[in-house]
Amino acid sequence: MAGAAFLSASDITVGYGGGTVLDRLSLKVERGEFVALLGSSGCGKTTLLRTIAGFNRPRSGQISLAGRDITTASPDRRNMAMVFQSYALWPHMSVAQNIGYGLKLRKTPREAIAARVGEIAAMLGLTGLEARKPGQLSGGQRQRVALGRALAVEPDVLLLDEPLSNLDARVRLSLRHEIRALQKRLAITAIHVTHDREEAMVMADRIVILDSGRTAQDGTPEEVYNRPRSAFVAAFMGAENVVALKGAADGERIAIAAGPHNNAAAIARNGRALTSGSFQARFRAEAASLSPVLPSAAIPSSATTGEDALELLGTVRQTSYPGGCWRHVVAVGETEVSVDAARPVEPGTSVILSVPSAALFLFDAPQDGAAAVSHAVAA
Amino acid sequence: MSALSLGGKDAASQAAGRRLAIDLKWLPRTLVLGLIAFAIFGPLANLLLWTVAERWYFPHTLPLEYGFTYWAKVFSPRGVAWESLATSIVVALLTVICSLALAIPAGYALGRLKLPARSLILLVFLIPQAFPNLPVYVNIARFFYDVGLNGTIAGVVLVHVTHGLVFAVWIATASFAAVDAELEEAARSMGAGAFRAFFDVTLPLALPGLMASGIFVFLESLDEFTGSFFVGAPDISTLPLLLYTAGAGGNYQVASITALLLLVPSIAFMLVVERFLRADVLARIGH
Incomplete structure (x- = not known):
C-alpha cells in the first residue's frame, strides 16, 4: 500500500445477476483531484460511481479511502456525498431542510446548521429561496440545491452522477464552470460521471474513459484528446473520420504505402504502438486541411512522399455551414470523411486532404473492421 | 315588405x-x-x-x-347502542393498528420489489377474497372455539385483520412504490442509516397513502358483519350485529338509527380519503 492514493478501487468486479458490468477495474483518485468518468451509456460508469458510493457491492476487489478499507461499508459510513442525475431532492422538505439534513444527522447545533445553510445558499446563489419546496424551483436551482446538500457535509469525496444532463444547454454551460471553480476553491475530491466529452474536458483534471466495464484510457484531458491509446478512445474523443491504410512500422519512422486514395507518407512514430501491415487512421474534421487539385494531378503517385503529413485524395460530396467554418463531406474511395475548411469548396471538386502527423491517430486495423468501433460510439 | x-x-x-x-x-x-x-x-x-x-x-x-323517542332509547345510558358503538370503534382501531403494523413492512418490501414478482405476490394476497366468506368464517369460528378466542375482542380483531390486510398491503405497496428509491439513497449518501432514511424520507412521503390505507381498514372493520357474527356473537356486539338484531326483531327505528351511525364515518372518511389518495398513487398498484 506504499504511496496509496486517497481513494482507490482495485480490481473491482461488479455484476447484476449473470452479467458483469465492471471487469477487474481499478481507479485511483488523489486528494483534491477532479476525475471525470467518461463513456457511452452502458459502459459501467454509473455502476462504478454507485459502487464507490456503496450502493453496489463488488463481487471482488477492494475499495479504500484514506487508507481505510471501505469495500463493505454501508453508504452512510463512507463520508461521501452523491449528487444524483434526478437531483433526488426530498419534496417534503424545504430548500434549507434539504441542505441542512446531513448536518442535522451529524447532530450539529441548530444555529450552526442555519449559518452553514445560509453560507451554502449564498455561495450557490440560492439566497432567498431557503423556504421554498423543491417543486417550486427551476431545474438549475434544483441542481444547485442538490449540490449544496452534498457540499454542506464537507464530504471526503463528492460523487456527481451526470448532474448536468437534465438541464438546458445554457444553464449547463454556466454550471460546469461554477462547479469546477467551487471544487478548486474548496479543494474537494470529486468524481464526475458524464457521457459529454466536452463537459469532461472542461471540468476534470483527469479523464478516465470506460469501455464495456474496463478502462480504455486514463489521462489528462490534453493526453486523451491528443494521444488516444486506442481507436475507441480516438473515436470517442471526436476523431470520427476513419481511413484504412497499409504501411510498415520501422524504428522511429512509419512508412505509409501509397494506396488508391492516398499518397505515400513518412510519419514519425512518436510513441505510437503499431505493427506493420494494415492500419486504421483516424482524424478530426478540423485537423485536416483541404485544397482543390487540378483533375490531371489527382493520380496517386509514389513519387510524392508527404513528410510528417498524410495526404488523401477525394472528391467533395456535400458542403454545409454549421457555423464558424465550412464542413465538407469528402468521399475518399468507399468511405466518407468530414473536413472543415475556412472557405467553401464546391461539391464535385477533387481535393487533397492533408492530415498533419500530430493530428493523425494510427492504430493497427481491428480484425473485424472499423465498423464495430463506430457503432460502439454511436450507441 | x-x-x-x-x-x-x-x-x-x-x-x-x-x-x-x-x-x-x-x-x-x-x-x-x-x-x-x-x-x-x-x-x-x-x-x-x-x-x-x-x-x-x-x-x-x-x-x-x-x-326522537327512539334516539333517546338507543342512546339511553343503559342502551345497547353506546356499548356496541364503543366495541365497534375499539375493534376498528385495533384492526387498523394491527393491519398497518403488518402492511407497512410488507408494503415497503413489496414496493421495492421488481415488477413481475410484485404483481404475483399481490395477486396471491387477493386469493382469500375469491373464496366464499361463510365457510371460511365457520371454520375460523370452530378453530377459535378450540383455542378460546371465540367471543373475545382479540378474536374479532383477528378476523377483521385477515379481511382488511389485503387493502392495507395493496395500498401500502402502491404508496411505497410511488416513492423514488433514489430519494432514500440520497439520504443514505448524506449519512443516514437505513432506519433513519426510512423514517425521515420514505415514510413521510408514503404517509398520505398509508393514512388512506388505515381509513379503508377502519371502515371495512366498522362494516364487517359475517366474521364478527360467527366469531363474536353473542358476547361481542358490534354495530352491524346490533343492526342485525334490531332489524330481525322488526325494530326498524333502532336498525335505522344504527345504520345511520355506520353511515356517518363512512361518508366523512370517504371525503378524507378522496383528498389523500391521489390518482398517481393508485396508478402505482399495477406498476
Whole structure:
C-alpha cells in the first residue's frame, strides 16, 4: 500500500445477476483531484460511481479511502456525498431542510446548521429561496440545491452522477464552470460521471474513459484528446473520420504505402504502438486541411512522399455551414470523411486532404473492421 | 315588405320548433338520471324517515307521527347502542393498528420489489377474497372455539385483520412504490442509516397513502358483519350485529338509527380519503 492514493478501487468486479458490468477495474483518485468518468451509456460508469458510493457491492476487489478499507461499508459510513442525475431532492422538505439534513444527522447545533445553510445558499446563489419546496424551483436551482446538500457535509469525496444532463444547454454551460471553480476553491475530491466529452474536458483534471466495464484510457484531458491509446478512445474523443491504410512500422519512422486514395507518407512514430501491415487512421474534421487539385494531378503517385503529413485524395460530396467554418463531406474511395475548411469548396471538386502527423491517430486495423468501433460510439 | 315579415315569422316558428326538439332530446336523460338518483337516495331517504318515525305502518306512505323517542332509547345510558358503538370503534382501531403494523413492512418490501414478482405476490394476497366468506368464517369460528378466542375482542380483531390486510398491503405497496428509491439513497449518501432514511424520507412521503390505507381498514372493520357474527356473537356486539338484531326483531327505528351511525364515518372518511389518495398513487398498484 506504499504511496496509496486517497481513494482507490482495485480490481473491482461488479455484476447484476449473470452479467458483469465492471471487469477487474481499478481507479485511483488523489486528494483534491477532479476525475471525470467518461463513456457511452452502458459502459459501467454509473455502476462504478454507485459502487464507490456503496450502493453496489463488488463481487471482488477492494475499495479504500484514506487508507481505510471501505469495500463493505454501508453508504452512510463512507463520508461521501452523491449528487444524483434526478437531483433526488426530498419534496417534503424545504430548500434549507434539504441542505441542512446531513448536518442535522451529524447532530450539529441548530444555529450552526442555519449559518452553514445560509453560507451554502449564498455561495450557490440560492439566497432567498431557503423556504421554498423543491417543486417550486427551476431545474438549475434544483441542481444547485442538490449540490449544496452534498457540499454542506464537507464530504471526503463528492460523487456527481451526470448532474448536468437534465438541464438546458445554457444553464449547463454556466454550471460546469461554477462547479469546477467551487471544487478548486474548496479543494474537494470529486468524481464526475458524464457521457459529454466536452463537459469532461472542461471540468476534470483527469479523464478516465470506460469501455464495456474496463478502462480504455486514463489521462489528462490534453493526453486523451491528443494521444488516444486506442481507436475507441480516438473515436470517442471526436476523431470520427476513419481511413484504412497499409504501411510498415520501422524504428522511429512509419512508412505509409501509397494506396488508391492516398499518397505515400513518412510519419514519425512518436510513441505510437503499431505493427506493420494494415492500419486504421483516424482524424478530426478540423485537423485536416483541404485544397482543390487540378483533375490531371489527382493520380496517386509514389513519387510524392508527404513528410510528417498524410495526404488523401477525394472528391467533395456535400458542403454545409454549421457555423464558424465550412464542413465538407469528402468521399475518399468507399468511405466518407468530414473536413472543415475556412472557405467553401464546391461539391464535385477533387481535393487533397492533408492530415498533419500530430493530428493523425494510427492504430493497427481491428480484425473485424472499423465498423464495430463506430457503432460502439454511436450507441 | 310583406315578404320580409312573412320570412321573419317563419324563422321565429322554426326557432321555437328547434327549442322544443332540444327539450325532447333531454327528456330520456333526465328520466334516467332521476331513476338513478331514486335508486341511490330512495333507500337512504327511507332510512332517514325511519329514524324519526314514531308510528308508521302499512297503508300509509309517510310516518303517522314523528319524534326522537327512539334516539333517546338507543342512546339511553343503559342502551345497547353506546356499548356496541364503543366495541365497534375499539375493534376498528385495533384492526387498523394491527393491519398497518403488518402492511407497512410488507408494503415497503413489496414496493421495492421488481415488477413481475410484485404483481404475483399481490395477486396471491387477493386469493382469500375469491373464496366464499361463510365457510371460511365457520371454520375460523370452530378453530377459535378450540383455542378460546371465540367471543373475545382479540378474536374479532383477528378476523377483521385477515379481511382488511389485503387493502392495507395493496395500498401500502402502491404508496411505497410511488416513492423514488433514489430519494432514500440520497439520504443514505448524506449519512443516514437505513432506519433513519426510512423514517425521515420514505415514510413521510408514503404517509398520505398509508393514512388512506388505515381509513379503508377502519371502515371495512366498522362494516364487517359475517366474521364478527360467527366469531363474536353473542358476547361481542358490534354495530352491524346490533343492526342485525334490531332489524330481525322488526325494530326498524333502532336498525335505522344504527345504520345511520355506520353511515356517518363512512361518508366523512370517504371525503378524507378522496383528498389523500391521489390518482398517481393508485396508478402505482399495477406498476
